[in-house]
Amino acid sequence: MTSLPSQSTVGLYYGSSNGVTQHAAGLIADALKSLTGLTLQPQDIRKANLSRLPEHQVLLLGCSTWDIGELQYDWEDQLEAFQALDLTGVQVGFFGCGDQYGYPETFQDALGILAAAAQASGAALIGKVSTAGYDFGASRAVQNNLFVDLPLDEDNQPELTPERVQRWVAQVVHEAQLPLLTETR
Numbered sequence: 001m002t003s004l005p006s007q008s009t010v011g012l013y014y015g016s017s018n019g020v021t022q023h024a025a026g027l028i029a030d031a032l033k034s035l036t037g038l039t040l041q042p043q044d045i046r047k048a049n050l051s052r053l054p055e056h057q058v059l060l061l062g063c064s065t066w067d068i069g070e071l072q073y074d075w076e077d078q079l080e081a082f083q084a085l086d087l088t089g090v091q092v093g094f095f096g097c098g099d100q101y102g103y104p105e106t107f108q109d110a111l112g113i114l115a116a117a118a119q120a121s122g123a124a125l126i127g128k129v130s131t132a133g134y135d136f137g138a139s140r141a142v143q144n145n146l147f148v149d150l151p152l153d154e155d156n157q158p159e160l161t162p163e164r165v166q167r168w169v170a171q172v173v174h175e176a177q178l179p180l181l182t183e184t185r
């Protein structure tokens, strides 16, 4: 029998202007709870104390892309503090909300910016996703033909979100080697 990881093993943070990424964070928390038993309260990055982020072994960080390729505004405000963190040994999975038809040349760009910052701070990225099933021209979030995040598009493909979230959370749980609820019973 494996013991449950503590609640603080995983941190879940989001930046969201219209609530879309906030909603996605809630779906991710629900999926994580059903798979691992962990109960996470998604934290708004606007109010977060960034210095606490490295206390988590796994960070799930959400952001939307605004202003044609820019970070969501609360993330913009926190970027300097985020870049100053030492994330050595922390596994980071990004999730993003964007609009691939409206902004096809900058789809999910914010996640590329954040992922580069996390990697420069020593983080190991988890939860990379195939570009199959998306229709866009260019994205800073694509590295070696994979998205560095879970790209969600509630503007054009909302019907795909629940399955994408389920699949991604299972992938992240596997990659971070978080014990499944069935293993802890």
Ligand SMILES: Cc1cc2nc3c(=O)[nH]c(=O)nc-3n(C[C@H](O)[C@H](O)[C@H](O)COP(=O)(O)O)c2cc1C
Residues within 6 Å of the ligand: 015, 016, 017, 018, 019, 020, 021, 022, 064, 065, 066, 067, 068, 069, 070, 072, 097, 098, 099, 100, 103, 106, 107, 108, 109, 154, 155
């Ligand atoms: C003015 C404006 C600019 C945007 N720029 C981008 C962009 O460059 N890339 C992208 O993928 N989505 C872009 N979007 C789409 C938003 O990221 C998308 O609507 C998202 O779901 C908003 O999430 P939020 O409510 O969590 O902030 C833009 C939307 C607006 C209104």
